[in-house]
Each structure stands twice: as structure tokens, then as C-alpha cells.
Amino acid sequence: MDSSHKPRTFSPNLFFFFLLVSSNLLTFFICNTFKNSSCALYQQTYNAIATVSSLNTSIPLVVEPAANRGDDVQESNKPAADLDLPSEFLAFTSPHKLPFGFSRNFDSDEIIPPVGHPCTRFPDLLRRYMSYRVNGSCPDDELLAQKLLLKGCEPLPRRRCRPAAQKEYVEPYPFPEGFWRVPSDSSVVWTAYTCKNYECLINRKTQKGFDDCKDCFDLNGREKNRWLSTKGAGLDFSIDEVLAVKNPGTIRTGLDIGGGVATFAVRMRERNITILTTSMNLNGPFNTFIASRGVIPLYISISQRLPFFDNTLDIVHSMHVLSNWIPTTLLHFLFFDIYRVLRPGGLFWLDHFFCVGEQFAQLYVPLIESIGFNKVKWVVGRKLDRGPELNEMYLSALLEKPLKNSW
Structure with a gap:
């Protein structure tokens, strides 16, 4: 028997095509009308996928000037004058939208990197430093990097390349043998230094x-x-006499500011105390040497806020580096930052601070006393290594953050 079908005037394919086009037009209208709508999430996700896929190619991307690129770096809210800076720098320093929108943790829908303005004051150095292949090898330019860092470009903005390393690396000596053995020359990239091996560094004295x-x-x-006994007219405190100030086992973690090759940290490690050491590579591989000894280096300058939370460290030590060569206000900042990171009852060992005699009573004693430390030890002596006519003074002090009312 014949079936009785009614003729169709609108095919299903054409209907679905019309529905798809209409929905896309509606989405486009909403995205352009309401900038913070969820459709931005899909665009960010697409951009992220596109970026990852481009970085997974065998040929690394060449960082080009921002003016030659069509990516969203130029869309940032940077001043127009800054757009001639390297695009990789802008990519790092510009805000980055969170992929899932607003976060209560950030109180924002974006992450703002903690780097930027000091770098832009030295555009020529910055352009040289940021000229590298994304996903490739970093240029071997440690001197350039340290110059930028010491000029306040901190943390350094190079992020997406592999640092130079020795071609034939030798494993460090095992713990605890490595504490007091000079590591292999092959643990260092020597390009930036006058000496090209450790024998030269040892003999440079x-x-x-x-x-x-x-x-x-x-x-x-x-x-x-160093730090094994008391000597030098009482200016040289020993580690054991300092530790005896507190109950056994209550000094556990700390920081050594400008700690050279981290012998202080090694001494403390031998006493089961963990010390991090800040050091620059001033014509020597200090950070590499510190790591080879089995303790932890921090490559930061004295102008950076200490990367620790409030009231957390048991002890902070510094020998020589904190002295009158530092601008007074910056030194005041640093002393207060040390106070901040020390826990109540924590110790600040100011080891051989030096200055000119007339500065001592008029400037530095009031400055140190203004911080709020209690004086546990306070020894003043003459600094004579450059001659008595300079009237230079040493101060070695052991200061304690008050256990109560330390704010």
C-alpha cells in the first residue's frame, strides 16, 4: 500500500546550518557586548593551546620586536612608549588572564608578574639580554645578566630558554665529603670570569x-x-657561643646575607642547621661553588625584599657586606626586612659591620637601635687593615628580636 508522505519544504541540513550560523552570530554579539563573559575563556584556552603547540616544534621561535608581531602582547595596557621593548619581555611582564576567570586568592581575574619597571630603564641592556630563541638555548651572557640584576632588574625576565652548561659535567662529591673539597672544574661555565679554573681562584689571593x-x-x-673560636679582641664570635644563647635545638633555619662561598652555612649544616646563602658572582662562580658544597645559594641582590614570610627564620647572619657602602635608607630597609623575617626570639648576627668612626655614633648606632632589637652582644673595635689614619671601626653584634611585643 502506498504511504502518504507530505512534501517537505525545508530540508534538515539547511535547518541545522541556519541554527549553527545563528548561534555563532549570537555568541559573537555577546562576546563583543559583554567583555567579561565566559566566552573569553574559550578564546584564552584556544590561545594557550596554540601557544603550546607552537612551542613543541623542533625549530624554536625567534623572539621578534613587538611591532612585528600580531599576538596579544601588543594588546596589553602598556604605555605606547614601552612597545618597542622586546616582545618576550612584554610577554613576561604583562598581566596574564586566569584561564578560569576571577580567583578569590588573587582577588582578580589575572596574574601580574613581580617584575618590570627597573628593567625598562636600561632598554639597550634589556634588548641584548632578551634576544634569545624561545624553547632554545640561552645565550652565554652571565655578565650581562648580573649587570641588569644589580641595576634593579630583579627577578631577571628571561624565562623560556635553557641555560648554558658544561659539556661534560662531573657529579659533585657526596655528603659530607663535599663540604671541604674543591669541586671539579667541569662544574662551572667559566666564560664570565677572569679565572678559568679553581686553581686560579685559589691562588688569586x-x-x-x-x-x-x-x-x-x-x-x-x-x-x-672561620667561626670556630672567639678572637680578634672579641669581634669574632664563634658559632657555638652564639648557639649557646638559645635553648638547644631551637636554632634550625636561617639566612646568611652575602655569604661568600657559604662556609658559614656549611658550619651550621654540620650542626644540623639549614642556612641559605645569598651571593653574587662577582668575578667568580660563587653560586655554583656553594651548590657544589651541598648547601643552598640564593642569587639575589641586597636591594631585593627577602623572599621569606614574616616571623619564620631562627637566625640571620651577615659578615662585611652590610656596611657603610650601602645607602643609609636602603640599609634601614634591609635591617627592618631582617627583623620582619626573624621569628620572635630569633637572632641577627651582625658580623664585622664597618664604618668611619664619626659615622658610628652619629648615624649607625641610632639607625640600628631604631629597629627594635634587644642587644645580646655588642663589641666595637678598630679596623686597621687599611691604616689607622682612616679611623675606621668594626661592630660585631648579636641582636635578638623581642620574644614578646615584637611589633
Whole structure:
């Protein structure tokens, strides 16, 4: 029997095509009308996928000037004057939208990187430093990097390349043997330094000219006896007499500011105390050497806020680096930052602070006393290594953050 079908005037395919086009037009209208709508999430996700897929190619991306790129870096709310900076720098320093929108943790829908303005003051250095292949090898330019860092470009903005390394790396000596053995020369990329091996560094103490901590790398010299006994008219405190100030086992973690090759940290590690050491690579591989000894280096300058939460460290130590060469206000900032990161009852060991005699009573004593530490030890002596006519003074002090009312 014949079926009785009614003729169709509108095919299903055409209907679904019309529905798809209409929905896309509606989505486009909503996205452009309401900028914060959820459709932005899909665009961010698409951009992220596109970026990842482009970085997974065998040929690394070349960082081009921002003016030559069509990506969303130029869409940032940077001043127009900044758009001639390297695009990779802008990519790092510009705000980044969170993929799932607003976050209560950030109180925002974006992450703002903690880097930026000091770098832009030195555009020529910045362009040189940021000229690298994304997903490739970083240029071997440690001197350039440190120059930027010391100029306040901190943390350094290079993020997406692999650092230079020795071609034939040798494993470090095992714990605890590595504490007092000079590591292999092959653990260092020597390009940035006058010396090209550790033997040269050990012998440079007899050479003319200025180098930071000239005798530090000689572990069988003065380093072997540092902080083991009290001497030097009482200016040289020993580690054991300092630890005896507190109950046994209550000094556990701390920081050494400008700690050379981290002998202080090694001494404390031998006493089951963990110390992080800040050090720059001033014509020597200090950070690499510290790591080879089995303790932890922090490559930060004295102008950076200490990367620790309030009231957390048991002890902070600094020898020589905190002295009158630092601008007074910056030194005040740093002393207060030390106070901030120390827990109540924590110790600040100011080791051989030096200044000119007339500065001591008029400037530095009031400055140190203004911080709020209690004085546990306070020893003042003459600094005579450059001659008595300069009237230079040393201060070695052991200061305690008050256990109560420390705010």
C-alpha cells in the first residue's frame, strides 16, 4: 500500500546550518557586548593551546620586536612608549588572564608578574639580554645578566630558554665529603670570569687588583677556621657561643646575607642547621661553588625584599657586606626586612659591620637601635687593615628580636 508522505519544504541540513550560523552570530554579539563573559575563556584556552603547540616544534621561535608581531602582547595596557621593548619581555611582564576567570586568592581575574619597571630603564641592556630563541638555548651572557640584576632588574625576565652548561659535567662529591673539597672544574661555565679554573681562584689571593672575597675559594686557608673560636679582641664570635644563647635545638633555619662561598652555612649544616646563602658572582662562580658544597645559594641582590614570610627564620647572619657602602635608607630597609623575617626570639648576627668612626655614633648606632632589637652582644673595635689614619671601626653584634611585643 502506498504511504502518504507530505512534501517537505525545508530540508534538515539547511535547518541545522541556519541554527549553527545563528548561534555563532549570537555568541559573537555577546562576546563583543559583554567583555567579561565566559566566552573569553574559550578564546584564552584556544590561545594557550596554540601557544603550546607552537612551542613543541623542533625549530624554536625567534623572539621578534613587538611591532612585528600580531599576538596579544601588543594588546596589553602598556604605555605606547614601552612597545618597542622586546616582545618576550612584554610577554613576561604583562598581566596574564586566569584561564578560569576571577580567583578569590588573587582577588582578580589575572596574574601580574613581580617584575618590570627597573628593567625598562636600561632598554639597550634589556634588548641584548632578551634576544634569545624561545624553547632554545640561552645565550652565554652571565655578565650581562648580573649587570641588569644589580641595576634593579630583579627577578631577571628571561624565562623560556635553557641555560648554558658544561659539556661534560662531573657529579659533585657526596655528603659530607663535599663540604671541604674543591669541586671539579667541569662544574662551572667559566666564560664570565677572569679565572678559568679553581686553581686560579685559589691562588688569586696573591694577585694584585680587586676581587670580591679574594681568598674565599681556598678551603684550606682562612675558611678552614672561620667561626670556630672567639678572637680578634672579641669581634669574632664563634658559632657555638652564639648557639649557646638559645635553648638547644631551637636554632634550625636561617639566612646568611652575602655569604661568600657559604662556609658559614656549611658550619651550621654540620650542626644540623639549614642556612641559605645569598651571593653574587662577582668575578667568580660563587653560586655554583656553594651548590657544589651541598648547601643552598640564593642569587639575589641586597636591594631585593627577602623572599621569606614574616616571623619564620631562627637566625640571620651577615659578615662585611652590610656596611657603610650601602645607602643609609636602603640599609634601614634591609635591617627592618631582617627583623620582619626573624621569628620572635630569633637572632641577627651582625658580623664585622664597618664604618668611619664619626659615622658610628652619629648615624649607625641610632639607625640600628631604631629597629627594635634587644642587644645580646655588642663589641666595637678598630679596623686597621687599611691604616689607622682612616679611623675606621668594626661592630660585631648579636641582636635578638623581642620574644614578646615584637611589633
